[in-house]
Amino acid sequence: MSVTAQLEAVRRTLPAGVQLVAVSKTHPLEAIEEAYAAGQRHFGESRPQELYAKYEALPRDIRWHMIGHLQTNKVRLIAPFVAMIESVDSPRLAETIQREALRCGRTIDVLLEIHVASEASKTGWNYDDLLAYVRSGAFVQLPNLRVRGVMGIATNTEDETVVRRDFEALRTAFETLRPAFDAAFDTLSMGMSDDYPLAVACGSTSVRVGSLIFGARDYGPR
Numbered sequence: 001m002s003v004t005a006q007l008e009a010v011r012r013t014l015p016a017g018v019q020l021v022a023v024s025k026t027h028p029l030e031a032i033e034e035a036y037a038a039g040q041r042h043f044g045e046s047r048p049q050e051l052y053a054k055y056e057a058l059p060r061d062i063r064w065h066m067i068g069h070l071q072t073n074k075v076r077l078i079a080p081f082v083a084m085i086e087s088v089d090s091p092r093l094a095e096t097i098q099r100e101a102l103r104c105g106r107t108i109d110v111l112l113e114i115h116v117a118s119e120a121s122k123t124g125w126n127y128d129d130l131l132a133y134v135r136s137g138a139f140v141q142l143p144n145l146r147v148r149g150v151m152g153i154a155t156n157t158e159d160e161t162v163v164r165r166d167f168e169a170l171r172t173a174f175e176t177l178r179p180a181f182d183a184a185f186d187t188l189s190m191g192m193s194d195d196y197p198l199a200v201a202c203g204s205t206s207v208r209v210g211s212l213i214f215g216a217r218d219y220g221p222r
């Protein structure tokens with residue numbers, strides 16, 4: 001099936017109000033252009049250099065989401081244009097984004113990535129550490145970050161009970177943190193190609209779907 005057909009098939013399964021971020025990492029410009037022609041505007045990438053190169057080459061109204069682990073020394077490359085950094089997972093990264101956003105006169109939308117999966121390798125904040133950081137008032141010192149919500153990746157397993165447990169943990173984290181922020185805190189980003197219907201059933205407001213739209217790739221968490 002074509003990218004257009006796959007994209008439309010995924011869209012048909014999403015309830016109104018759930019955003020689709022098309023994860024285009026490793027895929028060529030032509031694949032993104034096809035999705036763009038089909039009306040897709042939100043795209044996700046996980047490597048800063050690749051994200052930058054695609055931003056340079058493609059239409060300026062694309063909303064680029066950084067979804068992969070971000071090293072602090074790469075923030076400067078993407079700060080001028082990135083629409084959302086979904087993978088904020090440490091005080092140091094949050095503080096670096098603050099500095100770089102200020103430098104380019106922007107307020108950058110971010111999500112707080114929380115580690116819920118059973119695999120040790122997955123990135124994200126330890127929930128208790130994040131809660132302590134938020135409750136310390138740290139975000140008052142980071143006015144150029146607009147905290148939009150929470151992001152997470154479920155355990156990579158066929159066992160639906162485990163995946164559901166992970167999504168429910170993210171949902172609880174989202175609801176618990178929400179009162180600490182303003183009304184812009186409205187996004188619960190969870191669900192990928194293999195598990196997004198369950199994520200939506202558990203309250204996801206934004207899904208990150210790659211291989212189901214663009215086909216298999218050589219790298220990535222799955």
Ligand SMILES: *Cc1c(COP(=O)(O)O)cnc(C)c1O
Nearest residue numbers: 023067192193208209210211220
């Ligand atoms: C690669 C990636 C996705 C998309 O994965 P698919 O299984 O191809 O849908 C979603 N979220 C993150 C954080 C990723 O790195």
